[in-house]
Amino acid sequence: MPLSASEAYEPHEPHASHEPHAPHASKEPGEPYDLAVIGAGSAGLAGAVTASELGLTVALLDASAHVGGQFYRTPEPALGAARPEALHHDWAAFADLRRRRQATGGITHLAGHHVWTVARQSDELWAVHAVTGADGAGERPVRVQARAILVATGAYERQLPFPGWTLPGVVGAGGAQAMLKSGLVLPGRRIVVAGSGPLLLAVASSLAAAGAHVPAVVEATGYLRYARHHRALAANPHKLLEAVVHGSALLRHRVRLRTRSAVTEVHGRERVEAVTVSRLDGDWRPVPGTGRRIACDALAVGHGLAPQIDLAVGLGCATRPTADGTSALVLDGHQETSVPGVWAAGETGGVGGAQLARAEGELAAYAVAARLGVRAPRTESAHVARLRRRRDRMRSFADAMARAHAPGPGWPEWLAEDTDVCRCEEVTAGAIREAVADLGARDARTVKLLTRAGMGWCQGRMCGAAVACLAAGANGAAGAAGVAGAAGADGAVAPPGERRPLAVPVALGALAALEPGEPPEPPTSPESNDSPRSPESPKSPKSPVEPDR
Amino acid sequence: MVGAGVVGAACAYYAARSGLRVTVLDRGPVAGGTTGAGEGNLLVSDKEPGPELDLALLSTRLWRELAEELPPQIEYEAKGGLVVASHEEGMTALRDFAAAQHKAGVTAEEIPADRLHDLEPHLAPGLAGGVHYPQDAQVMPALAAAHLLRAAGARLRLHLGEEVTGLLTGGSGEIQGVRTASGPVHAPYVVNAAGAWGGELARLAGVALPVLPRRGFVLVTEPLPRVVRRKVYAADYVADVASGSAALQTSAVVEGTPAGPVLIGASRERVGFDRTLSVEVLRRLAAQATALFPVLAGVRVMRTYPGFRPYLPDHLPAIGADPRVPGLLHACGHEGAGIGLAPATGLIVAQALAGREPPLDIAPFRPERFASAA
Ligand SMILES: Cc1cc2nc3c(=O)[nH]c(=O)nc-3n(C[C@H](O)[C@H](O)[C@H](O)COP(=O)(O)OP(=O)(O)OC[C@H]3O[C@@H](n4cnc5c(N)ncnc54)[C@H](O)[C@@H]3O)c2cc1C
Numbered sequence: 076m077p078l079s080a081s082e083a084y085e086p087h088e089p090h091a092s093h094e095p096h097a098p099h100a101s102k103e104p105g106e107p108y109d110l111a112v113i114g115a116g117s118a119g120l121a122g123a124v125t126a127s128e129l130g131l132t133v134a135l136l137d138a139s140a141h142v143g144g145q146f147y148r149t150p151e152p153a154l155g156a157a158r159p160e161a162l163h164h165d166w167a168a169f170a171d172l173r174r175r176r177q178a179t180g181g182i183t184h185l186a187g188h189h190v191w192t193v194a195r196q197s198d199e200l201w202a203v204h205a206v207t208g209a210d211g212a213g214e215r216p217v218r219v220q221a222r223a224i225l226v227a228t229g230a231y232e233r234q235l236p237f238p239g240w241t242l243p244g245v246v247g248a249g250g251a252q253a254m255l256k257s258g259l260v261l262p263g264r265r266i267v268v269a270g271s272g273p274l275l276l277a278v279a280s281s282l283a284a285a286g287a288h289v290p291a292v293v294e295a296t297g298y299l300r301y302a303r304h305h306r307a308l309a310a311n312p313h314k315l316l317e318a319v320v321h322g323s324a325l326l327r328h329r330v331r332l333r334t335r336s337a338v339t340e341v342h343g344r345e346r347v348e349a350v351t352v353s354r355l356d357g358d359w360r361p362v363p364g365t366g367r368r369i370a371c372d373a374l375a376v377g378h379g380l381a382p383q384i385d386l387a388v389g390l391g392c393a394t395r396p397t398a399d400g401t402s403a404l405v406l407d408g409h410q411e412t413s414v415p416g417v418w419a420a421g422e423t424g425g426v427g428g429a430q431l432a433r434a435e436g437e438l439a440a441y442a443v444a445a446r447l448g449v450r451a452p453r454t455e456s457a458h459v460a461r462l463r464r465r466r467d468r469m470r471s472f473a474d475a476m477a478r479a480h481a482p483g484p485g486w487p488e489w490l491a492e493d494t495d496v497c498r499c500e501e502v503t504a505g506a507i508r509e510a511v512a513d514l515g516a517r518d519a520r521t522v523k524l525l526t527r528a529g530m531g532w533c534q535g536r537m538c539g540a541a542v543a544c545l546a547a548g549a550n551g552a553a554g555a556a557g558v559a560g561a562a563g564a565d566g567a568v569a570p571p572g573e574r575r576p577l578a579v580p581v582a583l584g585a586l587a588a589l590e591p592g593e594p595p596e597p598p599t600s601p602e603s604n605d606s607p608r609s610p611e612s613p614k615s616p617k618s619p620v621e622p623d624r
Numbered sequence: 625m626v627g628a629g630v631v632g633a634a635c636a637y638y639a640a641r642s643g644l645r646v647t648v649l650d651r652g653p654v655a656g657g658t659t660g661a662g663e664g665n666l667l668v669s670d671k672e673p674g675p676e677l678d679l680a681l682l683s684t685r686l687w688r689e690l691a692e693e694l695p696p697q698i699e700y701e702a703k704g705g706l707v708v709a710s711h712e713e714g715m716t717a718l719r720d721f722a723a724a725q726h727k728a729g730v731t732a733e734e735i736p737a738d739r740l741h742d743l744e745p746h747l748a749p750g751l752a753g754g755v756h757y758p759q760d761a762q763v764m765p766a767l768a769a770a771h772l773l774r775a776a777g778a779r780l781r782l783h784l785g786e787e788v789t790g791l792l793t794g795g796s797g798e799i800q801g802v803r804t805a806s807g808p809v810h811a812p813y814v815v816n817a818a819g820a821w822g823g824e825l826a827r828l829a830g831v832a833l834p835v836l837p838r839r840g841f842v843l844v845t846e847p848l849p850r851v852v853r854r855k856v857y858a859a860d861y862v863a864d865v866a867s868g869s870a871a872l873q874t875s876a877v878v879e880g881t882p883a884g885p886v887l888i889g890a891s892r893e894r895v896g897f898d899r900t901l902s903v904e905v906l907r908r909l910a911a912q913a914t915a916l917f918p919v920l921a922g923v924r925v926m927r928t929y930p931g932f933r934p935y936l937p938d939h940l941p942a943i944g945a946d947p948r949v950p951g952l953l954h955a956c957g958h959e960g961a962g963i964g965l966a967p968a969t970g971l972i973v974a975q976a977l978a979g980r981e982p983p984l985d986i987a988p989f990r991p992e993r994f995a996s997a998a
């Protein structure tokens with residue numbers, strides 16, 4: 076049975092933690108919500124809480140069972156973690172949001188809801204389509220209607236492949252951090268942390284604090300690059316403090332930091348036994364003869380984060396290339412996307428951390444309320460102005476960081492011909508280069524068509540950046556996807572520009588159970604009469620079928 | 625040759641093999657247009673007797689030959705099609721349709737209800753029967769286009785990332801080549817294989833050809849062991865299940881692929897080049913597919929993508945020389961059958977370029993046939 080607007084979750088909704096409505100934010104059954112927030116991380120939670128405090132009715136949807144997103148991961152109670160906050164330096168802010176959420180009471184939290192698309196129903200009404208169940212395998216479709224949308228779907232970790240990266244024991248750096256926060260398990264005992272980006276230091280110090288030996292943190296750029304953007308650093312003392320904290324934690328645990336270096340090969344038969352670390356030149360090309368072996372039983376590696384914007388792109392929201400070669404949403408000063416009625420906050424507008432995400436979520440809520448005709452108390456205006464200044468400061472810092480950690484154009488030289496680039500479909504670098512050189516592929520999409528790279532479970536989230544580089548790199552400056560160097564001043568890779576109309580997989584049964592809507596080509600359409608295969612067509616009265624021919 | 629889709633690739637292949645030197649231009653990559661969004665059904669089963677069926681029958685034979693000559697990566701599979709009916713009434717219509725096709729040269733074998741599951745063990749129970757079409761086959765469109773171009777050999781030059789912005793003509797209006805941003809390409813013949821954009825190219829040549837896009841979505845599932853062996857679709861689905869929505873331009877073809885995913889396609893809508901996902905289209909395709917194969921209900925769709933079929937008002941392609949512009953030929957407007965019809969189209973174009981007789985009557989495909997309407 077398809078469930079529409081209100082019946083989908085109202086009193087009997089099993090997954091919703093349904094809080095008593097505040098008197099000013101109650102919703103009649105069958106009425107749309109004022110605001111649907113997708114993603115209950117720092118940005119979404121701040122947005123939902125603020126909007127609710129302003130008197131809006133809010134649905135807060137998230138795929139996971141808890142609020143908090145990537146940063147505030149809560150350990151399962153069964154694991155008996157006494158102090159989850161020990162792994163977070165910013166727990167107080169989260170605790171505050173949770174307290175405010177309880178207090179406003181006007182938020183319907185739809186946990187375990189995997190949103191697969193958002194559709195425009197009219198100029199002022201949106202339908203959020205989700206499936207439920209632990210991994211979206213539940214066959215029950217849910218449709219939530221709302222007058223405004225806040226996309227706060229965060230980011231995912233970007234990977235660049237290298238020989239051996241598919242061996243057991245190689246994990247994502249952010250993934251290792253997430254595992255530690257939610258399950259309190261370590262991926263190994265001697266863990267090399269590698270890649271690029273500010274997250275590496277955080278990950279290394281968490282791993283070390285949790286008892287792992289971290290023989291090295293291998294960072295592809297030099298931190299000296301930060302100095303170039305030093306004004307942004309000075310304006311963001313919090314970040315500086317964080318770096319110092321991590322720095323001293325690293326010192327205490329005797330973690331060696333190797334900059335301008337990369338893990339260019341992983342060794343081991345069954346699982347990781349060692350890695351080779353090579354020096355890089357300014358373009359991230361390995362310098363011959365500099366390879367050194369470091370023994371370890373795990374490698375935590377990541378090359379920054381890429382905004383998770385499939386839902387917004389599906390709605391037609393404009394994107395911009397970021398300085399480190401990903402795509403982020405274009406937003407105005409009020410966090411609104413290029414599609415009126417759709418706002419975004421947090422990593423979707425460019426990766427910038429939990430604090431920035433919170434500020435943006437709050438700002439978006441004020442903007443949505445204003446659009447829906449709800450006036451914030453006068454006393455708030457100074458607060459909003461302050462928030463905007465903080466956001467602008469943190470954004471400019473985030474952009475500086477992105478520029479500093481942009482992958483150099485020489486990284487594909489880490490790859491051997493037989494290195495799997497797409498691990499889901501086991502497509503090698505050689506096969507991709509052949510598709511480009513001999514078969515006429517010129518962008519990530521045609522490489523995918525001709526090699527299957529990016530067609531597997533992750534839908535190219537893992538290999539997309541690498542495939543786009545290989546496709547663009549081989550056909551010179553005219554490449555449709557842009558070339559290395561085209562997107563950023565520092566030779567950043569070009570964003571893959573992939574479209575994923577389904578943000579998450581959906582069971583056919585769930586699609587089939589949706590409530591019937593308008594026919595795609597209404598019977599009244601004058602054009603619909605001249606189809607050759609429709610029964611009423613004069614041209615082929617006998618033909619009973621109309622598949623693709 | 626303007627367009628490196630499957631049609632342009634087939635034209636280039638046959639032209640190069642007949643000894644001509646061919647330059648293929650595309651503003652994007654190989655198979656970056658509709659070919660990269662199509663499904664690769666090579667069907668005779670759905671075509672009523674007439675010019676399109678004749679073209680399809682010739683193509684069926686040519687695809688079999690190509691499967692010998694091109695590498696196995698094109699994933700050609702002569703898997704056959706199975707059209708099923710859920711009612712006795714529908715079965716009667718299907719039977720009559722198949723009988724007419726049989727007279728026109730189609731191999732069609734009626735399958736009684738109690739034998740359907742020998743062919744497709746996972747079909748829904750209670751169907752009235754079906755017709756098996758062994759000539760229906762399958763190819764991977766993008767790889768087929770790429771390997772056709774590669775097999776054309778040294779006589780072919782591929783200019784990718786080059787948009788044709790104009791045509792070069794001589795004193796009496798005869799074609800002398802094309803204009804691109806990176807300079808002119810000279811040739812006495814230009815073939816318009818620009819698919820859904822063929823109307824625009826014709827306009828550059830100063831003639832009208834009313835090609836328009838017709839959108840379709842395909843659903844691709846997670847990989848499965850073979851649960852669907854052939855191409856399976858319902859003959860009477862529209863009347864049977866989707867009552868009240870007679871305009872539904874969908875009859876989902878369900879099929880497995882060598883790589884594992886099941887493909888379900890495709891819808892038809894005229895909405896211009898709009899890529900926005902239609903939830904209703906997805907619902908209908910899924911409802912049809914699960915009605916045929918209930919076991920698919922728990923299977924997840926991994927992705928869906930839209931494509932734009934190039935269609936002409938009478939639903940036949942434009943193939944051959946354009947008498948209005950000497951040296952201009954067309955090979956576009958194949959709507960939902962361009963993969964299937966590509967080889968026959970390529971052969972016709974190659975014969976025309978060589979001044980030879982066409983392999984069949986091409987009068988129904990005359991590109992100037994819409995001139996009075998335009
Ligand atoms: C793996 C990983 C580890 C990280 N570790 C750290 C760290 O240690 N330290 C640090 O400072 N920063 C870390 N970050 C960065 C951190 O994500 C951000 O600073 C912060 O969480 C941004 O908040 P957000 O609200 O924008 O996104 P998130 O916190 O990522 O929240 C997004 C939420 O959206 C939900 N969502 C996404 N798509 C859908 C959908 N289709 N349907 C339903 N729900 C959906 C997700 O489940 C998630 O809860 C990490 C990021 C990642 C990806």
Ligand SMILES: Cc1cc2nc3c(=O)[nH]c(=O)nc-3n(C[C@H](O)[C@H](O)[C@H](O)COP(=O)(O)OP(=O)(O)OC[C@H]3O[C@@H](n4cnc5c(N)ncnc54)[C@H](O)[C@@H]3O)c2cc1C
Pocket residue numbers: 623624626627628629630631632649650651652653654655656657658659660661662663664665666667786787788789817818819820821822825839840841842889890891930931932933934955956957958959960961962963964965
């Ligand atoms: C969802 C869907 C399912 C389908 N399923 C099937 C099926 O199962 N079987 C079947 O037979 N058919 C199917 N089709 C139809 C089939 O895909 C098309 O008929 C076929 O791909 C058309 O090929 P083409 O080469 O004419 O066009 P295209 O592949 O679109 O190629 C045209 C090329 O011309 C280029 N071009 C255009 N203008 C210019 C210019 N000015 N300069 C340079 N280059 C230019 C474009 O970039 C493009 O690459 C399906 C279509 C859709 C949308």
